Amino acid sequence: MSAYAKLDSPLTEFVARQYDDFQFLLEDLNKERKYLNYGFRRSSQDSYETKQANLCMLVFEAADIKPDSVLVDVGFGSGEQDFLLASKFKFKELIGFNIAESQVRYANERAKTEKLQKKLKFKHGQAEKMEMPAKSADRVMAVECAFYFDRPRFYKEAARVLKKNGLLVLADITFHDSLAFLTRRAPDLARVSHRSANQASWEEYFETVKIQSINREARPGAQETVSMILKWLFRHFKRSQYSAWKTLWNMAVSTQITALGFATGLIHYDLIVLRKR
DSSP: OOSSOOOSSHHHHHHHHHHHHHHHHHHHTTOSSOOOSOOOOSSTTOOHHHHHHHHHHHHHHHTTOOTTOEEEEESOTTSHHHHHHHHHOOOSEEEEEESOHHHHHHHHHHHHHTTOTTTEEEEEOOTTSOOSOTTOEEEEEEESOGGGSOHHHHHHHHHHHEEEEEEEEEEEEEEOGGGGGGGGTOHHHHHHOBHHHHHHHHTTTEEEEEEEEOHHHHHHHHHHHHHHHHHHHHHHOOGGGHHHHHHHHHHHHHHHHHHHHHHHTSEEEEEEEEEEO
16 A cells, blocks of 8 residues: 555645645744644743644643554644654554545654654554544544634544544634535635534534634634734745745645634634544
8 A cells, every 4th residue: 555645635635735745844944842823821921833823732631642642633733742742642553544645754764753653653644534543543633724624524524433432622723613614615715614504513423522612712822823924025035936935825825814803703612522423
């Protein structure tokens, strides 16, 4: 079997190319801590990267990780969050799934360098089709990425790989129900979904343990993301890397819209904890 899975939709392939571009730029800019999230502000003194680490820790703490836990991280980005996890928690094993080949390659190389390859295993594959046996995981985590998934398929697949009473923990972004009409306009917006439709999708497989709004804490980092992207564009843009920089510019635009959505309540950012039925 090829080390790289075949992705099953043009939209998923498009998202994968975006994140290959992001990874290229993170490495080209020599960014030391390669998080890819809006962050969670605990203090006005928090740096940008501290906010990003805070968001990951929020998810990890909600997951109630045990020393014998088998963990799954879907959409792990560069893997930065899982190296943080390994430094802070005891667990048996983590298997990560990601659709961007460059990010999978980077995370595995780093795991080998840090002698964590037996504990952290990163695979190329979709959250909707995890290459894992049924009932083999204690926790599935998704940090700011489920809005890229085919949600009904993802929830079904997460329930398949989780043991009885296993937890699915997400830091997740959806539209307010008043914007439900947008989800009928385009496939990517359908994946974002709106809050009540999203909950209806998971309730077939999971009981809701917790939904906590983190709009207020995430908004500063989202706004800062826009500022940082614009700073990078003005300082480091290279015409020879036009495609990657165009991807980053599009991210700045969508992030500005998201930050405004957080401020107005038209976009929800929630910490969600679900237990398999």
